[in-house]
Amino acid sequence: MASIRTALVDWRKYLVGVFTQVLGNPVIGRELRVRVRVGRAYLLQAFYLAFLILIVALAYQAAIGDNPDLRNPVRVQEALVDFYRLVMSMLVALIALIAPALTANAITLERERKTMDLLLATPLTARQLLVGKLLGSFAFIVLLLALTLPVSAVSVLLGGVSFPELLKAYLLIACGGLVLCAIALFSSVYARNSTLAVLWSYLRVAGFLLATGVPFAFQDMMGGGRALNLHVPIVLLNPFTAPFVADLQVDFVRWHAPAWIVGVALCLLFTRLTLTAAARKVGLYDKDVLPSVRRQLLVLLPLNMLMCVLPLLAIGGGGAIAPSAEYIMLIVLLCVVPFLMLAAWIAPFGQDGDTPCPDDGMFKPSRMFTAAPSGALPFLWTVWLLTAGALILILYQSGMPAIVDPLFWNYLLSMLTYFTGIWMLFWGIGRFCSVMSQARSLATARALTLVVITGVVSLPVIIDLMFFWNRAEFVALQVWVFKPFFDALSEPRAVQTHESMFLWGSGMVLVGLLLGAFRRRAQAQGTETPSDGV
Numbered sequence: 001m002a003s004i005r006t007a008l009v010d011w012r013k014y015l016v017g018v019f020t021q022v023l024g025n026p027v028i029g030r031e032l033r034v035r036v037r038v039g040r041a042y043l044l045q046a047f048y049l050a051f052l053i054l055i056v057a058l059a060y061q062a063a064i065g066d067n068p069d070l071r072n073p074v075r076v077q078e079a080l081v082d083f084y085r086l087v088m089s090m091l092v093a094l095i096a097l098i099a100p101a102l103t104a105n106a107i108t109l110e111r112e113r114k115t116m117d118l119l120l121a122t123p124l125t126a127r128q129l130l131v132g133k134l135l136g137s138f139a140f141i142v143l144l145l146a147l148t149l150p151v152s153a154v155s156v157l158l159g160g161v162s163f164p165e166l167l168k169a170y171l172l173i174a175c176g177g178l179v180l181c182a183i184a185l186f187s188s189v190y191a192r193n194s195t196l197a198v199l200w201s202y203l204r205v206a207g208f209l210l211a212t213g214v215p216f217a218f219q220d221m222m223g224g225g226r227a228l229n230l231h232v233p234i235v236l237l238n239p240f241t242a243p244f245v246a247d248l249q250v251d252f253v254r255w256h257a258p259a260w261i262v263g264v265a266l267c268l269l270f271t272r273l274t275l276t277a278a279a280r281k282v283g284l285y286d287k288d289v290l291p292s293v294r295r296q297l298l299v300l301l302p303l304n305m306l307m308c309v310l311p312l313l314a315i316g317g318g319g320a321i322a323p324s325a326e327y328i329m330l331i332v333l334l335c336v337v338p339f340l341m342l343a344a345w346i347a348p349f350g351q352d353g354d355t356p357c358p359d360d361g362m363f364k365p366s367r368m369f370t371a372a373p374s375g376a377l378p379f380l381w382t383v384w385l386l387t388a389g390a391l392i393l394i395l396y397q398s399g400m401p402a403i404v405d406p407l408f409w410n411y412l413l414s415m416l417t418y419f420t421g422i423w424m425l426f427w428g429i430g431r432f433c434s435v436m437s438q439a440r441s442l443a444t445a446r447a448l449t450l451v452v453i454t455g456v457v458s459l460p461v462i463i464d465l466m467f468f469w470n471r472a473e474f475v476a477l478q479v480w481v482f483k484p485f486f487d488a489l490s491e492p493r494a495v496q497t498h499e500s501m502f503l504w505g506s507g508m509v510l511v512g513l514l515l516g517a518f519r520r521r522a523q524a525q526g527t528e529t530p531s532d533g534v
Contacts, residue, residue: 028131031132032139048147049151059086062086080155085243085244087151088173089243096239100181100183100198101184101201103185105194107188108188108191127276127289130278130279131275134181137181141178152170171260172260178271179237179267183204183208184204185278208237209240212235212238213240215232218231232308232311233266234266234334236267242263245263247259252311272296273296290370291369297383302387303390309331309395335387340419340423342383343424343426347380347430348430348431348448349371349376350439350443359434359519360373363377365378377516411493419505421507422508424513425509425515427516428511428514429515432516433445435518460477460480
């Protein structure tokens, strides 16, 4: 009973803290007053609204005015739907350009104006500061969306979209704008000045939109181009998909959920993770948020596997068919690639600012929620086992063990072993680069790790394109780390490809362990013990 009472008290404190960060946050009021007082805000609103009105007029002329087949009701309806989607896409494009600019210099300006030191004397926490900055920018985004609602309502009057679907699209666009503001705020926290903050904000936003937009193209490949179900829920993080998916449903094999509800939940989870990761670098006297970041990743990465695999299984009737190459590639892009990036990010270690980070070993599970180098490998293994367990649980609950050919399970086991070897290799490279740089700087260790991993991944391809492109078979690609994976995609039922992936994975695990165990001999000078033992 005591543990239950403690858990309830903790949850009550958590909910009170959430409302306090929003309702009792003084930063929000200050940010709103500052944005309203500046004359540029009104000019931006006027320009935004005038530009959107111009886009609506041009889009209407292109979709309806020049349509020679106006007597066909089907053609007219399709033209109206295209008109609605074009107008909403232009609206999202403007939001994607404005949102990073509103938030990119939120923290860097505080540092440049020397007002960050004043915040150190206040009881304000890093999370309260970031939430206030974020909601101040998000409120301006909501204001811009509210201004354009009458303009977008033209699509409702013409019959291109229903009013509830328009509101759902606006809600998804607003949540997508919140995500873009959070990414820009993250860039502002880690940037040295405002110029770099704006540059990195737009680069990260562009990369994020590209990464979440590419899976949307798999809708047609997976048979969902004009279906009522959304097969890739991760695309709901992208505001550009809102006009196309607002009225769809996400099919989780046995359950159905409206896409707009799933999209709002995903955007809030991603925003919370981004803010927690940014809070560690703000510099206010607050508790270390790294344990919170890693606990969130323990939940979000397996949840990502569930969100990606379950809707795709519904395409084949709950796993009645073996997965295709497009299916495997999509799962790898959405679930495995983020994990590989995580392994390459947390494996390096070094001095971060004034905080030294000595090498305390390879594997200490008690430190998996700390920044200690020995906690990286236990954390990665825990996340990987939970993610793989989520995949196996999904396949078991969908009935695949009784339907799919047993050869598929050999394929799955070899695939898991192969990708285990990939991330273990990345982890070993990260530790090796940190040791070679003598752990003097965390940024240097991560940059060196990125260079080495990029070389390992791309060098065989470059060598073959430069020297062996005119041969029947490439030479350097024979030792490319991704060759077994693409061989397995082309011949998924070949036993040789399964054995090749398993051997490659096992070999890369050993190489990663050897690289991770590498140590440089300590300097002998100044380390000898005097004869008196002091």
